[in-house]
Amino acid sequence: MSEAIVMPKLGMTMTEGTITEWYKDVGDSVEKGEAILMISSEKLNQDIEAPISGILLTKHGEVEDELEVGAVIGVIGVEGETASTGNKKVEQSIAVEVTVPETDSAAIAASTAKKARTSERIFITPLAKKMAEREQLDIASIKGTGGNNRITKQDIQRVLANRLDDKSATSSDRTARAMSVDLATVGEGLSPMRKAIARNMRGSLGQTAQLTLHRKANIDHLIDFQKVLQKEIASSDLEVKLTLTVLIARATVLALQELKKMNSLYQDGQLTEFDEIHLGIATSLEDGLLVPVIKDAHQKTIGSLAKELKEVTEKARNGEANGDLLSGSTFTITNLGASGIEYFTPILNTPETGILGVGASQDELILTENDTVKSVKKIPLSITFDHQIVDGATAAEFLTILVSYIESPYRLVL
Template sequence: MSEIKVPEMGESITEGTIAKWHVREGDRVHTGDVLAELETDKVNLEISAEQDGVIEGILRQEGETVGIGETIARIGAGGDAAAPAGKPADETDGGARPAASGDADKAAAATPSAQEATAPASAGASSNDSRTSEQARQAADGYAASPAARKLARERGIDLGQVAAQDPIGRIRQEDVKAHSEQKGAESSKAQQSTPAAAAKTGESAVAVSDGGKPVERRKMSRRRITIANRLVEAQRTAAMLTTFNEVDMTAILDVRKRRKQAFQEKNDIGLGFMSFFTKAVVGALKRFPLLNAEIKGDEILVKQYYDIGIAVSAKEGLVVPVVRDADRLGFAGIEKQIAELAGKARSNTLSLNDLQGGTFTITNGGVFGSLLSTPILNTPQVGILGMHKIQLRPIAIDETTMANRPMMYIALSYDHRIVDGSEAVRFLVVVKELLEDPESLLLEG
């Protein structure tokens, strides 16, 4: 028998939450099969089987927090000791085996019944096998319980370690599991009818409670959402954050995309979007104002000589910021391909830790959701983040006598005022504006 343990997941991750089990006790698995999905602060990871065998015990349930190296399940070689989970006793191999299990239960309880007195003699011959099987199962998880009790506990998602045994020798029986289940149900119902705080203790991910006679849905926050919330609050608490704004005339970029979009797609097998223009413009501005590509560490400033640009992506469980590595060395097609690949990973929950670590500056695009103006929050320890917004036609004064409707976008730069002065931030944003309004200059910036 081998133990399934929570694997190492990176320096900054010490625990996770079991999001989903893909197997049940008694299931036969093969090497490489996905057993469970683990949700961490940053990514979701799959835990796979390292050998063939049968799941003999699931020690931690969905929603529970587990630490690195903690045992969450056990895999055995299989055989007669483990029947498929949820399989009725009368469907197991050998007609005598159900009777043997029943006899073992009765003998342990030391309360013979009329059925025991008239049991076939052949049943006694197989009772030793049944007891051996049951003892192996008890040794696996540390609890003495009848097969019927185990089956009911699995069906109702009950941890046998929380069930009180009425049997004098401490053996958990089916009636004990039923009593425990009914007690939990009564406590849950009572908690839901009391205060909202008490309702939250039931552990349900979504509990309907009453608030002044009006319905309220109470949902448990996911680990990732909690982490996002903590990081945003920490950014506002630790950084001297300030935001400056400007606007960009997108006419030239729209014209380039209109003329080059099809040829670009055919040549590179990827669409020409706006993010490659903005990434290039940001890199060009960072080269002129390197303090926006730095971070504070203690009483030192670390100015980074590389340009790993984080691109904020909205995923199902919250915002993530995968990183485009060495963006200064990539062409437009390379940037677009990396962004498309990372966005796809984010939405399918397959991002790795390496995809998320080490960014030097972040770009976020609220315009895809219709945002006209916003103040983005820093992605610490970075000291700068650029916010893109919706492109909107607005009347613009071309000169003293001419007005025209132009596709305009507001851009916002949030920065850490501890190391970036206001004049630097304003000039940085002006450079971004100038590069975007003259796309040819992006080629000269490299």
């Protein structure tokens, strides 16, 4: 019996994937576990393997087509078999047969002019169909922007936004329309990875009220603490690379444990605060950015945190990161210190409430209590937060707690 190849969900926020490359053509034989095609989504390239051995009977998308999670990409079966998904339950696009009632000729002509497809199959996702029915929209008049001209949720939202009457709309209605973003058109012409980044960034800015606070921390004691630990590591023949980023990550984890409001997700109209801390580490690539995740960072020592940070970032840069490694974060850190940048405004990795930006350390002269001038090293920190969820005072409190751990580093091991 034939079996469908479906678009997998590789990350928590993934809703669709782009076909990057087909390795097989219709009629080619395949072995179970063999790579059939490559997809790209959520800034990740991933090979899709054959679920069974057989013949590739059909393809339901070509290179650069976008299919929603769960949609059928192709079907594998035996030679001569009719392609079928069998009893496999997949949340895929459904085809709706639209017919025009035989009323008067004028009505038929108007309907035909409105949409040439009225007697053809119209592809629409289940969610979009439900939204259209609820809003009493004529799907025959809606242009689909998904794969195979599929009507998606974004298309329904676009139509609903355009139905607003500017003359009668309130000021907030007009503002909402002006700020709305049709994510289906964002990133057109870019590579799959850049397109995913573009959509994520535009979506983040469109869904949240982002504000960034900045503050510096004295890292003189942190550097001394790092040297002490490095000396102990060397004498114990441990293979641990103890960077300042690791120590700041540890300080961030402790600060999040003290202020759980910052360790939260706002998604589907629900706010969830977490005891568990899954730390996203923004990692630059040659052609983009990935955010691998250190799961249960609150349970890790500085040494284990250092090992896992090195491991996840190397996997990301080597193209070995899978969907599980790139999903599930509750808070993210991004570091531009190596680029010489001091302050910047990180964009939220939605649906997270906060993201910490770390800049390049700088030497500064300060006046001591004895009226003497002293040189100290400070590091700039930038916290971007969703003002819908927390206020500036809460974000400022988080930075205060974080700085206290950085400036009193022995607390990191107590």
